[in-house]
Amino acid sequence: MDYPGVPVRRTILSNLRISTPGLVKRRVSLLVIAICVAYSMLFFVDRIWAPGKSPHSSDLYPRWYGTRELLLRGRDPYGSAVSQEIQVWRYGHSVSTEQGRSQPNDENRFAYPLYIIFVLAPFVRLSFHETYELLRVVLPVISVATTLFWMRAIRWKCDPVLLSSIVLLSTCNFQTLESIYLQQPVLLAMAFLAGSCAALAANRPYVSGALLALATIKPQVSVLFALWVLFWACFAWRRQKGLVIGFLVGLSLLIGGSELLLRGWILEFCTGLVAYQRYTGTISILTFAFGRLGGPILSLGLLLTVSLLAWQTRCESFGSPRFYFTCSSVLVVMLVIAPTMYPTGQIALLPVILWTMKNSAEVWTEGRWVRLIYVSALCLIAWPWFGSLFVLALHRVVPIEALRSAWFIVLAPILLVPVAFLLLLTMRARTNLGARFEVACES
DSSP, rough: OOOOTBBBHHHHHHGGGGGGGHHHHHHHHHHHHHHHHHHHHHHIIIIIIIOOOOOGGGHHHHHHHHHHHHHOOOOOOHHHHHHHHHHHHHHHOOOTOOOOOOOOSOOOOOOOOOGGGGGGGGTTTTTHHHHHHHHHHHHHHHHHHHHHHHHHTTTOOHHHHHHHHHHHHHHHSSHHHHHHHHHOOOHHHHHHHHHHHHHHHHHHHHHHHHHHHHHSSSSGHHHHHHHHHHHHTTHHHHHHHHHHHHHHHHHHOOOOOOOSSSHHHHHHHHHHHHHHHHHHHOOOOHHHHHHHHHHHHHHHHHHHHHHHHHHHHOOTTSSHHHHHHHHHHHHHHHHHHSSSGGGGGGGGGHHHHHHHHHHHHHTTSOOOHHHHHHHHHHHHHHHHHHHHHHHHHHHTSSHHHHHTTTTHHHHHHTTHHHHHHHHHHHHHHEEEEEOOOOOOOOO
């Protein structure tokens, strides 16, 4: 098929070029580079950032222990007694009763929605050591599956060599490896979120809704995105009513089942969230950059902006550029306004990065400033990889203790990555949305 202004011969040659030896060679070179930087990051995390990491550092333990105590012994996982037992396991003493010494920031409470117990229930008959060792294998597999789900969701089909490089890099980056080493439940939440979007792409709205409900086990990285998807589905009711029904039924079963096991858990959970904010002292990236006054004001402005964007794109079909643009904007805004700066949450950026890279040719035509911010964002992403390569090269001649004392240099730009993508999406808004547009919604 010919295209206006494009000769048939050039179109055919451009299609044939995908199988030329030169491109194959470049893809193989990319895979070799991916293997090298992935290995260097594994070395950095294992030997520099987290040498001798023990099960006592697992973020999963409070959730696993609370699940076991509730399901096997009927105890309240939010209660002070269970919290103190978790603290004794983690620190060797109870945070609330130990006086006269420096207290840890994290009190390690069961600070999650109670229905995470349904996800962790299969592990309660195992010892935590067995659970810990099992998840060291399972979580990397979940990370790979999450990447494949996102690739399916954004409909990016690529050759096996390029796909292998993408999967390797999306698993062996610091944010993901930190989550795996700490056994952070955010990996489970993002797997459910990616599975929900992949099911939506496969026209399985009921499955998508149920998985979206499960993704709320980590509310700070899923709730805003879930609200956007549900809002969009309401304006495509004929085709997407299953998404809304699946979500409401799934969430009702999760909340209702939890209420049967522990009455009044929602109030305890909300109280625990307030306490979590107090004893960790975490703040959002915007609050960190602009202060206690400027941060909340900017956060409110971003929420209003993304709400307007959601309204403008409410009638877009799944898979359209505007739909993906809104999804990316929601995820990025969610990260910069969430009251936490832990890098583990940045694995929610994966679909944004993949979608941007898939459309890199279009990004490159959107002006000099867009290109500059795009390259800057890619440099920020690549910095830790090349920093870890440098550390790997130095560890034979520099004492490992000296390298460990300078670990922050490798990770210095991590907090800037969501900000860079926020700027990139802002610059791309005019191209992706246009000045004004109207789309007829389904009745």
